[in-house]
Amino acid sequence: MKTEIIRMLKETDGYLSGQELCSRLHVSRTAVWKVMEQLRGEGYEIEAVRHKGYRLVQAADVLTAAEFASFMSGRQLGNQVDCNEEIDSTNNRAKYLAEHGAPEGTLVTAEVQTAGKGRRGRTWVSPPGTGAWFSLILRPEILPAYASMLTLTAALAVAEAIEDASGLSAGIKWPNDVVVSGKKVCGILTEMSAEPDQIHYVVIGIGINVNMTEFPEEIEKTATSLYIESGRRIRRSELIMSVMKHMERWYRVFLNTSDLTGLKEDYMARLVNLNRQVTVLDPRGEYRGMCLGIDDNGLLLVKREDETMEKVMSGEVSVRGVYGYT
Amino acid sequence: MKTEIIRMLKETDGYLSGQELCSRLHVSRTAVWKVMEQLRGEGYEIEAVRHKGYRLVQAADVLTAAEFASFMSGRQLGNQVDCNEEIDSTNNRAKYLAEHGAPEGTLVTAEVQTAGKGRRGRTWVSPPGTGAWFSLILRPEILPAYASMLTLTAALAVAEAIEDASGLSAGIKWPNDVVVSGKKVCGILTEMSAEPDQIHYVVIGIGINVNMTEFPEEIEKTATSLYIESGRRIRRSELIMSVMKHMERWYRVFLNTSDLTGLKEDYMARLVNLNRQVTVLDPRGEYRGMCLGIDDNGLLLVKREDETMEKVMSGEVSVRGVYGYT
Numbered sequence: 001m002k003t004e005i006i007r008m009l010k011e012t013d014g015y016l017s018g019q020e021l022c023s024r025l026h027v028s029r030t031a032v033w034k035v036m037e038q039l040r041g042e043g044y045e046i047e048a049v050r051h052k053g054y055r056l057v058q059a060a061d062v063l064t065a066a067e068f069a070s071f072m073s074g075r076q077l078g079n080q081v082d083c084n085e086e087i088d089s090t091n092n093r094a095k096y097l098a099e100h101g102a103p104e105g106t107l108v109t110a111e112v113q114t115a116g117k118g119r120r121g122r123t124w125v126s127p128p129g130t131g132a133w134f135s136l137i138l139r140p141e142i143l144p145a146y147a148s149m150l151t152l153t154a155a156l157a158v159a160e161a162i163e164d165a166s167g168l169s170a171g172i173k174w175p176n177d178v179v180v181s182g183k184k185v186c187g188i189l190t191e192m193s194a195e196p197d198q199i200h201y202v203v204i205g206i207g208i209n210v211n212m213t214e215f216p217e218e219i220e221k222t223a224t225s226l227y228i229e230s231g232r233r234i235r236r237s238e239l240i241m242s243v244m245k246h247m248e249r250w251y252r253v254f255l256n257t258s259d260l261t262g263l264k265e266d267y268m269a270r271l272v273n274l275n276r277q278v279t280v281l282d283p284r285g286e287y288r289g290m291c292l293g294i295d296d297n298g299l300l301l302v303k304r305e306d307e308t309m310e311k312v313m314s315g316e317v318s319v320r321g322v323y324g325y326t
Numbered sequence: 327m328k329t330e331i332i333r334m335l336k337e338t339d340g341y342l343s344g345q346e347l348c349s350r351l352h353v354s355r356t357a358v359w360k361v362m363e364q365l366r367g368e369g370y371e372i373e374a375v376r377h378k379g380y381r382l383v384q385a386a387d388v389l390t391a392a393e394f395a396s397f398m399s400g401r402q403l404g405n406q407v408d409c410n411e412e413i414d415s416t417n418n419r420a421k422y423l424a425e426h427g428a429p430e431g432t433l434v435t436a437e438v439q440t441a442g443k444g445r446r447g448r449t450w451v452s453p454p455g456t457g458a459w460f461s462l463i464l465r466p467e468i469l470p471a472y473a474s475m476l477t478l479t480a481a482l483a484v485a486e487a488i489e490d491a492s493g494l495s496a497g498i499k500w501p502n503d504v505v506v507s508g509k510k511v512c513g514i515l516t517e518m519s520a521e522p523d524q525i526h527y528v529v530i531g532i533g534i535n536v537n538m539t540e541f542p543e544e545i546e547k548t549a550t551s552l553y554i555e556s557g558r559r560i561r562r563s564e565l566i567m568s569v570m571k572h573m574e575r576w577y578r579v580f581l582n583t584s585d586l587t588g589l590k591e592d593y594m595a596r597l598v599n600l601n602r603q604v605t606v607l608d609p610r611g612e613y614r615g616m617c618l619g620i621d622d623n624g625l626l627l628v629k630r631e632d633e634t635m636e637k638v639m640s641g642e643v644s645v646r647g648v649y650g651y652t
Contacts, residue, residue: 095519119521143639145471148522191526193519195445196474197640200517313469314523 006070009056017053071241078244091205094135157246183224335382343379397567404570420461483572509550
């Protein structure tokens with residue numbers, strides 16, 4: 001009933017009468033009143049006017065199952081949400097749930113991560129309440145070698161969701177950093193459990209810097225938040241569900257062909273490396289070249305100074321380069 | 327001390343004097359006597375003769391840390407052993423240990439698996455005491471796409487260990503079934519946890535039918551045991567440690583080049599499909615052809631009836647064919 005009331009409040013422009021709430025939900029006035037009190041306790045600002053009804057002044061920036069459910073409308077990704085106050089890492093929790101049978105589309109969120117993880121065993125700083133830290137469980141029927149493409153798919157979905165929620169232009173630094181004004185606002189860590197010829201599940205961990213007002217000196221040159229860039233606070237539940245919506249669309253496009261044919265164009269339109277000089281840190285020897293985009297499998301196309309073309313795998317190299325997004 | 331005593335008993339041809347045991351281990355006669363009693367309780371047959379000492383008549387077929395350690399000599403694989411009486415599956419236990427930091431080479435064994443796993447979610451029947459059910463944790467620095475080659479590497483190691491222990495000729499049905507007289511004696515299930523460009527760990531689960539005297543009617547045409555084929559009982563700890571020894575060698579060879587260049591020849595010498603007709607169950611359409619071996623990445627080379635060559639991935643097909651090994 002709580003979810004239903006949140007959804008009805010959001011959908012109503014103006015006041016929602018207590019009578020209507022009671023008759024649509026088949027409950028008493030007292031029951032409705034109790035839920036309103038509960039929502040207020042969670043931070044929702046709800047105005048009640050005699051003879052008019054209830055009006056949602058401001059939804060709360062809470063990560064609760066009821067709040068997430070109020071956004072859902074028949075989609076699969078984010079359909080089940082596991083909301084946590086404080087856990088070690090949303091990816092670890094998602095892996096645990098996946099091992100125990102959680103279905104595709106299960107979303108895991110946390111207010112605080114005590115041991116947030118970055119790629120290749122690095123740590124990810126995730127202070128309480130200000131960021132969107134979440135992980136999504138997928139069970140695609142693809143080979144493990146194709147999982148890297150899901151990371152690019154997620155980067156595209158995040159960039160679009162950020163743009164929807166904040167109005168900021170969001171670019172992608174290949175393969176999967178989302179940047180605003182040349183600084184990183186989102187990191188993505190994809191993990192999987194697989195047999196050599198079959199994926200059991202993939203967990204896509206996403207960390208978005210949402211409402212931080214400042215960063216430690218060491219990273220303030222390379223990291224930013226949506227609040228710092230846009231000057232306004234973004235509701236995290238709305239942002240996360242927007243990522244789910246965009247991801248749902250692109251994930252289906254990806255599964256159609258098991259490659260990036262269908263989303264390459266949209267990805268490249270956001271690729272900050274495009275038509276710029278990049279330095280490829282190939283273990284066999286660093287080299288420079290011009291970034292010409294990605295191929296259908298998400299490999300970076302680089303034209304070397306001697307005109308030869310290279311296809312760069314994220315596993316073998318890192319890419320350095322100017323990536324200011326204007 | 328127990329491990330040391332087992333190893334000394336095994337290394338001594340004839341009698342090992344109590345005096346020598348005491349002085350080498352710096353313990354009392356009573357302490358030695360206690361360990362001997364304990365070993366007899368576990369099933370070791372130990373003769374004690376006054377004025378001569380102790381003699382190992384017959385080692386026990388037990389899976390204990392002390393017994394495994396008595397085989398070790400500076401190798402890495404099998405260096406740490408997690409021995410279990412009854413667990414759901416050795417792969418699940420190994421994955422749990424790997425998630426919690428167990429190092430490369432950790433071996434997990436069980437007398438009974440209550441939910442033994444086969445490939446692609448199938449179950450694996452693992453009755454108590456008669457089979458060698460074990461899993462090995464590896465942490466190779468390779469891409470997830472290369473993990474399938476570890477399965478072929480393990481199949482080669484198992485075939486060689488079976489031959490050493492039983493004298494039977496062991497063949498390999500591509501990619502990773504080990505067969506004796508055309509019937510399956512071993513199955514291998516490889517699972518991994520990975521990022522798209524980095525493996526966290528690989529668990530190689532191996533089930534060998536060792537001392538079964540018969541099989542249920544449904545599978546007796548396709549499955550056999552080392553006992554049925556050779557007429558003698560094989561000690562499982564010795565067989566498992568022999569697999570570790572062979573695996574250690576081939577794993578190093580594999581890591582040298584990150585492909586099967588160095589072990590292709592030995593693998594092909596055991597490949598029961600070689601130069602035989604095979605039916606490839608390609609999802610795009612079944613076809614027949616002649617098996618010409620494997621390539622450096624472990625793909626099966628098949629010449630179709632129209633002379634075109636195919637490279638078959640285990641993820642895409644199964645291979646049917648006569649594979650009697652003579």
